[in-house]
Amino acid sequence: ASGDHEDYMRLALQEARKSPPKPTNFCVGAVLVDEANHTILATGYTLELPGNTHAEQCALQKFATLHDLPEEHVGEVLPPSTAIYTTMEPCNMRASGNLPCVDRILRTRSNGQTGISKVYLGVKEPEKFVGENKGRAKLEEAGVECIHVPGMEEGILKVATAGHEKD
Numbered sequence: 001a002s003g004d005h006e007d008y009m010r011l012a013l014q015e016a017r018k019s020p021p022k023p024t025n026f027c028v029g030a031v032l033v034d035e036a037n038h039t040i041l042a043t044g045y046t047l048e049l050p051g052n053t054h055a056e057q058c059a060l061q062k063f064a065t066l067h068d069l070p071e072e073h074v075g076e077v078l079p080p081s082t083a084i085y086t087t088m089e090p091c092n093m094r095a096s097g098n099l100p101c102v103d104r105i106l107r108t109r110s111n112g113q114t115g116i117s118k119v120y121l122g123v124k125e126p127e128k129f130v131g132e133n134k135g136r137a138k139l140e141e142a143g144v145e146c147i148h149v150p151g152m153e154e155g156i157l158k159v160a161t162a163g164h165e166k167d
């Protein structure tokens with residue numbers, strides 16, 4: 001039911017609120033969900049884990065850690081109907097040059113692993129740091145279904161840009 005999608009996106013926004021505002025990125029929240037069992041596998045928010053970490057990256061890393069695996073191997077332990085909810089579409093390029101979350105999501109589907117098969121997003125990425133984010137098209141080309149969960153855009157962007165100069 002669409003209510004579930006909004007509930008998970010609201011939870012992701014709650015997570016985003018925990019992120020320390022910075023002028024050089026967005027405060028984003030993510031929730032990794034086993035859709036078949038309606039269970040939350042992990043949550044994450046920007047900068048939750050040490051280093052210049054992204055929300056989606058943190059959720060993946062935390063779930064991998066639960067299974068004593070590094071993030072790059074998380075695809076080995078994700079249940080068959082795993083989705084990720086993220087308040088902002090996964091990054092496809094990062095000004096820091098760190099591995100984008102689109103690549104981390106696609107990596108979960110390597111070696112015949114199902115990995116993440118659905119991405120629910122709250123907003124498109126504003127073109128402030130890296131121009132237009134073409135991540136959604138890249139995910140869809142790879143067979144990952146991307147679904148916009150509407151209705152929370154204002155709140156998501158307010159949190160995401162909390163560390164930015166008020167223009």
Ligand SMILES: Nc1nc(=O)c(N)c(NC[C@H](O)[C@H](O)[C@H](O)COP(=O)(O)O)[nH]1
Nearest residue numbers: 025028046054055089091094095096129
């Ligand atoms: N989906 C998403 N989740 C995040 O947790 C986050 N911080 C961004 N932000 C996207 C933005 O494009 C990058 O934050 C800047 O490009 C700076 O790059 P770094 O974050 O320093 O690697 N996007």
Ligand SMILES: [Zn+2]
Nearest residue numbers: 054091100101
């Ligand atoms: Zn990212």
